[in-house]
Amino acid sequence: MTPETEPDRSVFSQIDFTSGAVAAVSGGSDSTALLLLLKDHLDRTAPATKLLAVTIDHALRPGSAAEAQAVARLCAGRGIAHRILVWSGRKPSTGLPAAAREARYRLLAEAAQAEGIGLILTGHTADDQAETVLMRQARQEGAREAGRGLAGMAPATLYDWRIWIVRPLLGTRRAALREVLRRANVGWAEDPTNEDEAFERPRIRAALADRNGAREDALALAGRAAVGREQLGHRAAALIRGFASRPAAGLARLDPGFATAGDEAAAVYALRVLLATVGGVAFLPDQARSAALLNRLRPGRPGKTPFLAAPFCATLSRTVVDARRAGIFLRRETRNLPSAAPAVDNALWDGRRRIKLGDEPGEFLIAPLGAAGAARQAIAENGTPPSLVRAALAAEPVLWRASEHPSDSPILPGMAVCPVVAPFARFLPSFDLAPAGTVAALIGAPRLPAPPFGGHTAG
Numbered sequence: 001m002t003p004e005t006e007p008d009r010s011v012f013s014q015i016d017f018t019s020g021a022v023a024a025v026s027g028g029s030d031s032t033a034l035l036l037l038l039k040d041h042l043d044r045t046a047p048a049t050k051l052l053a054v055t056i057d058h059a060l061r062p063g064s065a066a067e068a069q070a071v072a073r074l075c076a077g078r079g080i081a082h083r084i085l086v087w088s089g090r091k092p093s094t095g096l097p098a099a100a101r102e103a104r105y106r107l108l109a110e111a112a113q114a115e116g117i118g119l120i121l122t123g124h125t126a127d128d129q130a131e132t133v134l135m136r137q138a139r140q141e142g143a144r145e146a147g148r149g150l151a152g153m154a155p156a157t158l159y160d161w162r163i164w165i166v167r168p169l170l171g172t173r174r175a176a177l178r179e180v181l182r183r184a185n186v187g188w189a190e191d192p193t194n195e196d197e198a199f200e201r202p203r204i205r206a207a208l209a210d211r212n213g214a215r216e217d218a219l220a221l222a223g224r225a226a227v228g229r230e231q232l233g234h235r236a237a238a239l240i241r242g243f244a245s246r247p248a249a250g251l252a253r254l255d256p257g258f259a260t261a262g263d264e265a266a267a268v269y270a271l272r273v274l275l276a277t278v279g280g281v282a283f284l285p286d287q288a289r290s291a292a293l294l295n296r297l298r299p300g301r302p303g304k305t306p307f308l309a310a311p312f313c314a315t316l317s318r319t320v321v322d323a324r325r326a327g328i329f330l331r332r333e334t335r336n337l338p339s340a341a342p343a344v345d346n347a348l349w350d351g352r353r354r355i356k357l358g359d360e361p362g363e364f365l366i367a368p369l370g371a372a373g374a375a376r377q378a379i380a381e382n383g384t385p386p387s388l389v390r391a392a393l394a395a396e397p398v399l400w401r402a403s404e405h406p407s408d409s410p411i412l413p414g415m416a417v418c419p420v421v422a423p424f425a426r427f428l429p430s431f432d433l434a435p436a437g438t439v440a441a442l443i444g445a446p447r448l449p450a451p452p453f454g455g456h457t458a459g
């Protein structure tokens with residue numbers, strides 16, 4: 001057997017299945033084969049493992065319900081628990097694939113959570129990986145080889161800071177999976193959009209099929225980029241540990257040595273992660289603008305302290321960067337803060353705070369504390385300019401009972417306002433675990449759950 005026709009059956013051996021697994025099965029060949037291989041693996045190694053197959057019916061094509069039913073029959077015949085979840089929400093007129101993906105992961109995570117399962121497995125293959133890398137390469141023409149996106153899909157991604165999405169077949173060819181199905185006499189559904197060359201992915205797929213070695217080259221590029229991205233993440237995390245602190249809620253401080261520590265690429269990356277986190281923005285700010293900002297934080301001439309000579313304020317990624325003698329301070333800008341609104345339990349506020357209302361009875365309103373409220377707060381003397389602490393506090397949320405007047409300290413004992421690492425809050429690729437975990441510790445966000453690879457780090 002060649003690797004083309006025989007999947008490596010050890011792909012599941014490193015995965016920690018103790019909390020069970022949801023297999024995301026669309027009914028296409030890859031995820032159907034994933035299900036069969038996974039069931040076989042669990043039967044042999046851990047038959048008591050809770051396994052749930054889930055099919056999302058996006059209700060976008062006429063045949064989708066029938067395809068989901070076909071998966072249900074396959075599962076019934078093999079004693080696998082199966083659920084169909086229908087995407088019944090409003091369908092946007094633009095950005096439909098992204099919205100479908102968002103809904104798919106939300107529904108998969110809900111199904112997992114309902115069963116107490118912390119792991120979702122998908123059927124992404126080496127073919128998908130090569131296509132993803134080439135699409136990203138085409139989009140960032142001229143980008144350096146180590147561009148973050150070129151790492152492709154991560155072997156594991158933490159969804160919503162709580163559930164791992166694992167892609168055990170990223171090194172396996174689609175042809176090998178189809179061979180598994182043929183031998184088991186199991187059919188699959190073909191998605192017509194997979195062949196339609198009006199779409200970018202099928203075009204790339206056709207191009208890959210045309211050129212010998214193109215797929216292998218793309219996968220090798222992804223492998224190198226993944227290593228580079230992880231290493232950069234570790235170096236950025238080390239800089240954050242060495243130079244960043246949190247003098248007050250909503251305020252981060254960088255020691256001036258951060259900008260001159262010598263590892264420019266890591267410093268820019270660390271700065272981008274911090275800017276997005278403090279500003280509550282889900283994506284990292286532009287590389288070039290962040291690099292220019294870092295440059296301004298450097299001494300102009302050797303021996304001259306820039307913060308004495310040229311203190312400055314700049315705003316990027318909704319974050320005010322205030323460089324002065326006492327350090328480099330980052331806080332959420334006051335522009336475009338959310339206005340007062342009813343508080344929703346577990347909702348994300350301003351992209352950077354998770355609000356937990358607990359069992360407190362009654363309805364609550366939430367709003368930024370504001371400058372007047374911050375002015376009334378007592379500020380502890382810890383060497384940080386009180387005006388900066390107040391400016392940061394003014395952008396922090398306060399909650400109050402809708403039936404009462406706002407007060408300045410209304411977070412009741414059962415409630416919590418949890419900081420969130422905004423750029424990694426929804427999807428955290430395992431490549432970026434080091435900076436995400438370090439920033440979480442810095443801002444007091446919940447710790448990362450254990451990686452899904454038993455005894456190993458999620459590389």
Ligand SMILES: Nc1ncnc2c1ncn2[C@@H]1O[C@H](COP(=O)(O)OP(=O)(O)OP(=O)(O)O)[C@@H](O)[C@H]1O
Pocket residue numbers: 023024025026027028029030031032054055056057058104121122123124128191194
């Ligand atoms: N409708 C769906 N229901 C459940 N899981 C899905 C669904 N669509 C995609 N997935 C999961 O995401 C993975 C990748 O999705 P993608 O759209 O690339 O696959 P696909 O074209 O549906 O085909 P296949 O099932 O062969 O992977 C799938 O392997 C599957 O695990």
